[in-house]
Amino acid sequence: CRVRHYKFNVVMKNTTRLCSSKPIVTVNGLFPGPTIYAREDDTVLVKVVNHVKYNLSIHWHGVRQLRTGWADGPAYITQCPIQPGQSYVYNFTLTGQRGTLWYHAHILWLRATVHGALVILPKLGVPYPFPAPYKEEVIILGEWWKSDVEAVINQALKSGLAPNVSDAHTINGHPGAFKGCSTNGGFNLNVESKKTYLLRIISAALNEELFFKVAGHQLTVVEVDAVYTKPFKTDTVLITPGQTTNVLLTADKAAGKYLVAASPFMDSPVAVDNVTATAVVHYSGTLATSTVALTKTPAQNATPVASNFVDSLRSLNSKKYPANVPLTVHHSLFFTVGLGINPCSSCRNGSRVVAAINNVTFNMPTTALLQAHFFKIKGVFTDDFPANPPIKFNYTGPPPSNLQTNNGTRLYRLAYNSTVQLVLQDTGIITPENHPVHLHGFNFFAIGRGVGNFDPKNDPKKFNLVDPVERNTIGVPSGGWVAIRFRADNPGVWFMHCHLEVHTTWGLKMAFVVDNGKGPNESLLPPPSDLPTC
Numbered sequence: 368c369r370v371r372h373y374k375f376n377v378v379m380k381n382t383t384r385l386c387s388s389k390p391i392v393t394v395n396g397l398f399p400g401p402t403i404y405a406r407e408d409d410t411v412l413v414k415v416v417n418h419v420k421y422n423l424s425i426h427w428h429g430v431r432q433l434r435t436g437w438a439d440g441p442a443y444i445t446q447c448p449i450q451p452g453q454s455y456v457y458n459f460t461l462t463g464q465r466g467t468l469w470y471h472a473h474i475l476w477l478r479a480t481v482h483g484a485l486v487i488l489p490k491l492g493v494p495y496p497f498p499a500p501y502k503e504e505v506i507i508l509g510e511w512w513k514s515d516v517e518a519v520i521n522q523a524l525k526s527g528l529a530p531n532v533s534d535a536h537t538i539n540g541h542p543g544a545f546k547g548c549s550t551n552g553g554f555n556l557n558v559e560s561k562k563t564y565l566l567r568i569i570s571a572a573l574n575e576e577l578f579f580k581v582a583g584h585q586l587t588v589v590e591v592d593a594v595y596t597k598p599f600k601t602d603t604v605l606i607t608p609g610q611t612t613n614v615l616l617t618a619d620k621a622a623g624k625y626l627v628a629a630s631p632f633m634d635s636p637v638a639v640d641n642v643t644a645t646a647v648v649h650y651s652g653t654l655a656t657s658t659v660a661l662t663k664t665p666a667q668n669a670t671p672v673a674s675n676f677v678d679s680l681r682s683l684n685s686k687k688y689p690a691n692v693p694l695t696v697h698h699s700l701f702f703t704v705g706l707g708i709n710p711c712s713s714c715r716n717g718s719r720v721v722a723a724i725n726n727v728t729f730n731m732p733t734t735a736l737l738q739a740h741f742f743k744i745k746g747v748f749t750d751d752f753p754a755n756p757p758i759k760f761n762y763t764g765p766p767p768s769n770l771q772t773n774n775g776t777r778l779y780r781l782a783y784n785s786t787v788q789l790v791l792q793d794t795g796i797i798t799p800e801n802h803p804v805h806l807h808g809f810n811f812f813a814i815g816r817g818v819g820n821f822d823p824k825n826d827p828k829k830f831n832l833v834d835p836v837e838r839n840t841i842g843v844p845s846g847g848w849v850a851i852r853f854r855a856d857n858p859g860v861w862f863m864h865c866h867l868e869v870h871t872t873w874g875l876k877m878a879f880v881v882d883n884g885k886g887p888n889e890s891l892l893p894p895p896s897d898l899p900t901c
């Protein structure tokens with residue numbers, strides 16, 4: 368195994384999209400940021416130097432960080448931010464992981480422009496469990512605001528209402544040629560006839576789930592969130608913020624140009640022109656004059672298309688890549704996820720939209736939770752996060768009369784190696800919305816999913832404990848639920864939150880604290896000497 372060294376200079380860079388320019392926060396002046404390449408079991412060292420005016424931290428989304436929570440990155444959860452002028456070396460090992468992951472800023476809304484791919488190749492000489500592709504391409508989906516992104520969220524917090532919807536979606540940083548006022552034709556995927564390409568699709572979008580499609584071509588899904596899946600063919604991929612999806616694309620159509628399109632699923636009901644981002648698959652030898660074959664992504668509310676895609680996902684579960692689903696459950700948890708309304712004296716209309724898990728709106732601490740845990744600093748958090756909703760109601764029916772939530776920095780404590788079954792139940796309060804929930808520090812198995820209220824008597828009978836998809840980010844369906852299982856084999860403090868940035872901001876987040884085990888390799892390692900202080 369090798370040690371890979373990278374340097375991230377976080378700098379401002381003037382960037383033009385949709386005919387207007389603004390300075391954005393970037394890694395090394397690039398948007399999206401540079402790709403990190405490594406192999407399974409390699410150690411990666413990234414020196415992050417903060418040259419901007421904002422506090423900063425970088426999260427390695429999907430990297431397990433076994434015993435190295437100090438390198439996980441969420442600000443005030445596992446570390447204090449890297450202050451302007453300061454630096455921090457993220458040092459972690461990709462133990463037993465291979466596939467497409469990514470990194471992003473994990474503070475404020477900086478991840479809008481501070482993000483990039485983390486490509487982990489299999490160990491040298493180990494093949495993929497599918498035919499070797501001719502070439503690989505990273506495809507990052509994102510969102511673009513013409514105005515300053517921090518101003519967008521600050522303005523929303525002041526008013527207590529929802530922030531403005533983005534002005535465009537992007538594919539590898541560009542809205543594409545079919546968007547009015549594009550300064551660039553968008554991303555071109557150049558292909559050779561008959562060859563197969565591995566597309567590593569990453570959703571860095573902030574607030575919207577996306578459909579992804581290539582005109583005239585079927586895509587074969589082979590991996591999600593850096594875990595191999597049973598291959599299946601589809602013409603549409605659904606990808607939520609935080610997720611990654613690897614697909615094979617074979618250039619088996621007549622030479623020409625084919626549209627690649629990404630558009631929202633369950634977009635905000637606000638009508639804005641941010642809908643479809645485009646790119647082009649360009650066969651070599653195609654005449655410059657040939658027109659692009661168009662395609663249409665599913666309608667914004669095409670729930671059956673989305674469900675069909677999600678229901679098709681299964682772990683590969685081969686001898687070499689088994690699905691080790693925990694079969695016993697030590698902690699059976701039931702969390703409601705949704706919105707609420709709290710009084711707010713500084714907000715324009717006296718109240719503000721909030722979000723909560725089991726009615727707890729998470730308060731960000733001012734000391735990093737992992738430090739408080741490791742150094743036993745009192746008064747930073749409590750470990751009494753409710754295992755069940757404090758008030759029961761018809762979660763997917765009419766909202767209760769009291770929409771107010773409670774604030775707290777409450778964690779849920781797990782013994783080392785205990786197993787967790789967690790049902791995430793969406794509540795339809797204020798607006799029914801999907802919630803892509805991301806768990807740091809673990810992969811989990813998605814063992815069940817349904818519409819309406821979870822039925823603890825009958826739904827578990829239908830759980831898939833054989834080959835459920837394994838991942839780190841899962842869409843909790845609007846007006847429905849998902850059930851996941853994982854083993855708490857990673858000591859530390861691990862954030863769990865909705866990956867819709869606005870919902871994280873509003874408090875749809877909590878954390879698990881996993882105690883050390885008794886064995887020699889079952890403790891959180893001590894913090895590195897350059898760990899930032901608050």
Ligand code: C2O
Pocket residue numbers: 426428441471473609805807862864866
């Ligand atoms: Cu990709 Cu806590 O985030």
